[in-house]
Amino acid sequence: MGIVIGPRVIDAGTSLLSVLISPVRVAAGYPSPAQDYFDGRIDLNEHLIKDITSTYVVRVSGDSMEGAGISDGDELIVNRALDPKDGSVVIAVLDGELTIKRLRITASGVVLQADNPRYPDIRVPDLSDLVIWGVATRCLHHV
């Protein structure tokens, strides 16, 4: 094993996070037939999180993004490291609050849109006037 320190491990019982384990071999019998096919359970982190340092989960409060299928109470996966593009659903800082909008970058300027006709567009002179907190990549919609 070759570690400088080789102590006895205290049995800490089951780990706080369950570690992926394959089905156990039966001690005195045949191996489990599933053994060879078991690659581990689906790990949502692996599929939904591109970069663990820059990804946060936030919760939506309000109905202004209904048109995008994002409802009140839904959770969003937000990646801060992505560059916002035209059409991105972004978390922008508006009046000191984290606010979800669709970003439109057009020749005539930058617009923050709601996906709900009841809310007006917000025009921004320039992208640099805007603090984009992160770009939403997934919506965990409650069905």
Add this chain to the structure above:
Amino acid sequence: MSDARAPDTGRRIALVDVNCFYASAERAFDPSLEGRPLVVLSNNDGCAVTRSPEAKALGIPVGEPWFKIAPRVKEWGLVARSSNYELYGDISSRVMELLGRYSAWLEVYSIDEAFLGVKGTPDELLQLGHTIKAAVRRNVGVPVCVGIANTKTLAKLANKWAKNNPGLNGVCHWDAMPAQAREALMRRLSVIELWGVAGRLTKRLNGLGIHSILDLANADPVRIRERFSVVLMRTVLELQGTPCIPMEEERIGRDQLIFSRSFSTPITTAADLRQVMSVYAQQASARLAKHGLQAKVLNAFAGTSHYNPLDTSYPTVTVTLPLPTADPVLLTKASHALLPRLQEGIKYVRAGIMVTDLRPSGRQAPLPVFANPHEERGIGTLLEDISRKYGRGSVGLGHAGIRGGPDWSMERSMLSPRYTTNWDELPLVRAA
């Protein structure tokens, strides 16, 4: 100041630390705090442990009791927050993991600072410093400053200068500063400003006519060793440009405890790392018990070697403990949360744990059986003793930590949500 005898290989040390860490972590999720004076209070909302630049500008000293600040909150437009260690622990581990991508040599020094081994010309390293600063800001959401130099002591000093000199934009490379500027800075700063120089030492140094950092840098290292200690001699040598402060393995900070170590033989499997983590957890437990403290948050981390820049991996994890505890079993369990993050087959040469959110256990230290954790050879015996006494996997130890914890009585009336570690407290985004 640099040692002319040593060939310059371009190897340098960068100290990266988060500006006003606790305050910056709060601001990352609450933009309304931007630009306002903000203080973060110690456990039980006792006193200000972190002040935003605006709060510093109001003349609030560090450690100012909350009862003195409270009456002027309105007048100042000041916001106070209780310490949210779950949040700070998670932000810290994100920063460290990100820093690990920029250097194959990373030493987590405290919850908000790390030393990185870097290599390059002054221009390249300044560039790297700015890249790191921008990446941490963008990915994690907190501001950092970077100090680069030939030694840890000078890297600390360069970092301080980067913080206090807005013209540098948060990055200072000691070698890129003109010699006169370095001397002027060292002449202006008192020795007490120096990393590792305590207040009482300052008086004795002053007695010998050593007042400024420059005075100390010009002192004779041998004489300093004779009059003081080998530790201070190292500081002198480091100021003169000779690296000689080694990695430290155990550090007790204001509100955190770190155990980390490099291995002579790399660890490549989760099973082996599990053992190492267990040892650190035991050490942390013993240390906490000795000081009558309990911890609520644990960070575990591991890293690869700088000699092997191809396979770098710096996994980290933050675990909120179910209760404030010094219990070895709970801490061990928590440290094992790192294991699923390992890449099997990669050679890890360093690992450690950090416990934060420390508070008094409110009872007599329950584990006198633990002895000095410095004696690493004694640990195996200790653990055997414990298992013999309490049985394998005994819950008796656990109860000692769980019962009577003072958590319920802890005053944290201005606590922000645990934005990143609790599903019920996620940041809210306004859809309106």
